[in-house]
Amino acid sequence: MSGLANFDPENPDNLEDIEKQFAVKAVQQMSTYWSLLSAVPPAKLKLTKYDDEILEEFYKTFPEYDEKKVAFLDEDELKSKEGKEKWREFIKNFEEKVEDYNFGTLVRKDVTKDYSEENTIFVVRIQFYAIELVRNKLGLNDWVYKK
Numbered sequence: 001m002s003g004l005a006n007f008d009p010e011n012p013d014n015l016e017d018i019e020k021q022f023a024v025k026a027v028q029q030m031s032t033y034w035s036l037l038s039a040v041p042p043a044k045l046k047l048t049k050y051d052d053e054i055l056e057e058f059y060k061t062f063p064e065y066d067e068k069k070v071a072f073l074d075e076d077e078l079k080s081k082e083g084k085e086k087w088r089e090f091i092k093n094f095e096e097k098v099e100d101y102n103f104g105t106l107v108r109k110d111v112t113k114d115y116s117e118e119n120t121i122f123v124v125r126i127q128f129y130a131i132e133l134v135r136n137k138l139g140l141n142d143w144v145y146k147k
Contacts, residue, residue, distance in 0.1 A: 025103070025104075026105050026122070029105050029106075033132070034115060034144070037145060038147070040145065041142070042135070042139070042141040042144070043136055043142075047132065048129060050098055053093075053097075054094065054098075054126070054129055054130050054133055055134065057090060057093050057094075058130040058134060061089065062086065062090075065134070067138050067140070070111075070135055070138070070140070071135070071138075072109065072110055072111070073107065073108075073121060075109060075121045087127060091126050094126050101125055101126040102125065102126070104123070104125075105123060105124070106121070106128075107120065107121050107123050107127065107131055107132070108120060108121075111140045111141065112143070
């Protein structure tokens with residue numbers, strides 16, 4: 001990381017090391033979250049001090065996300081031009097509040113399955129929080145704890 005002081009984002013030499021560090025951090029976060037789901041009833045999990053606000057804003061911004069849609073994420077829809085714009089607006093609400101709100105992390109496409117290469121989508125952390133908070137509130141992650 002000592003070379004970061006001389007890092008020029010306009011002319012990066014080799015981003016491979018930085019990409020690896022992001023990947024390691026995302027996998028660590030994924031592993032920590034899975035351990036939490038296994039140890040604590042998901043409905044009792046507190047992911048941030050802004051959980052209630054995140055949930056409220058999510059329901060306002062994404063009223064179309066019913067239980068099925070939050071359980072089985074459509075990556076193409078999330079990453080479509082329209083989807084990205086809606087998420088951008090949602091994210092703005094938390095830029096000054098949630099630490100590392102835009103840090104990359106992994107979310108499961110299908111809530112009924114474990115993390116795997118085929119079952120993950122790379123998202124920013126505030127998206128992860130919103131989706132997982134709704135999943136936990138609806139009891140969709142209860143199977144992890146019960147297992």
